[in-house]
Amino acid sequence: MNAFANKVSDKLGEQLMLKQALALTLEKIINKALNLNINDSVELKSLNEKRVTIILDELNSPLSFSVYQQQILVTSFTEYSDCTIITSLKTLKELQKNQQLTELIKQDKLDITGDIKLAQQFANVAQNLTIDWQTELAKHIGDFATYKLTRFGKTLVDKIKFLKNQVQADSSEYIVHEQKLVITKNQLNDFNQQVNNVSEQAEQLMLRLATIEKQLNK
Amino acid sequence: MSTPESSNNQDNSTHFGFKTVDKTAKASMVADVFHSVAKQYDIMNDLMSFGVHRLWKRFTIDASGVRPGNKVLDLAGGTGDLTAKFSKLVGKDGKVILADINSSMLNVGRDKLRDKGLVQNIEYVQANAESLPFDDNTFDIITIAFGLRNVTDKDKALSSMYRVLKPGGRLLVLEFSKPEHELLNKAYDFYSFNILPKMGELVAKDGDSYQYLAESIRMHPDQETLKAMMENAGFEQTSYHNLTGGVVALHKGYKF
Structure with missing residues (x-):
């Protein structure tokens, strides 16, 4: 096909x-x-x-x-x-x-x-x-318009550059700060292990309670 | 094989558009057409083809395999579009001969190329394609763009081109042809017979010449017929490429 x-x-x-x-x-x-x-x-x-x-x-x-x-x-x-x-x-x-x-x-x-x-x-x-873009442009639209347009273009480029840098900086900062709050894999494994331990202990406790209850009923 | 061309080979008549005329009269009738349109030729080409003729000609250049030092014959070269490109590609050691039977077209072409500063490797020759005034085995490449259909005896012209081509050289024939699809054919017919002559009337002040143009295209051999004619003239490895749905075809053949 x-x-x-x-x-x-x-x-x-x-x-x-x-x-x-x-x-x-x-x-x-x-x-x-x-x-x-x-x-x-x-x-x-x-x-x-x-x-x-x-x-x-x-x-x-x-x-x-x-x-x-x-x-x-x-x-x-x-x-x-x-x-x-x-x-x-x-x-x-x-x-x-x-x-x-x-x-x-x-x-x-x-x-x-x-x-x-x-x-x-x-x-x-x-x-x-x-x-020489300015000279070429001036031939078509005149010196004043070229000057204005060039200045506008330069400002626009500067602003875009600033914005780009700002976004990059913010992103870096965000990542650095967030990284501190984000748990690692080891921490997660450790937490899971602790939860497992607690549930095992709870089960054992329930068994013991059941045994005691049986003895009291006798 | 019966073709619009060969059907008249038995007697002394040929086609001038849809008219049947004496063979001896056709050349001068075609000459009158081109004397009349020469000055507006380039503008009309752009208008009629919507500028696509530039791409058709580029396709021809690409298929030519031209290299520095080559000797090229641009037959029926008219206003020199192909010659201009070839002149730059063959360089100072190469040569391009711009040949046309029509002096008016040749003059327009010469003026245009000189205005472009192309002088060092171009020669201008007023010549009939049927009996080319060059020695045997002279050219590496011969092109004839939108010219063959105006030639009275196409078989004779192809033989003449074969004679002056070097062994290993190639002939490229760029010419209007038969559209591949019926719908396109109908649209093309409508355009050719209704719009084209009016455009000619309006821009070149000569509707009749452009009526002839449309008629001569219809009378020109189709792709397969022209390929067979080239083979009959001695060309080998002949092939053709349809361009713009077959409105135009580029035929290629080699002399070995």
């Missing part, structure tokens, strides 16, 4: 060209970000005409990133790539730390074919992209 559902979903995806729609959207976002970048250290010259392909477990389809001059083209090529990375979205986040690379390969979370330096260069480009 699952295989059938997967087949139907693959067929539907192909008919609706979801891979191509995703590639188109990503390409637009990436190139817009490259256009807005203000960090001079981001350069694509050394990557010109190179192609890196990422096959993510979650997507079940490759995404190829090819560099042409100052642009990145996103396609779904499978046939040719300078570097192919097979991994998952979760692992991709861990990949940002260089020292994790060998460990992730050992754990079979990551498979790399081709020039690994290219993948790192691509990752560097992504990490170093810097966009």
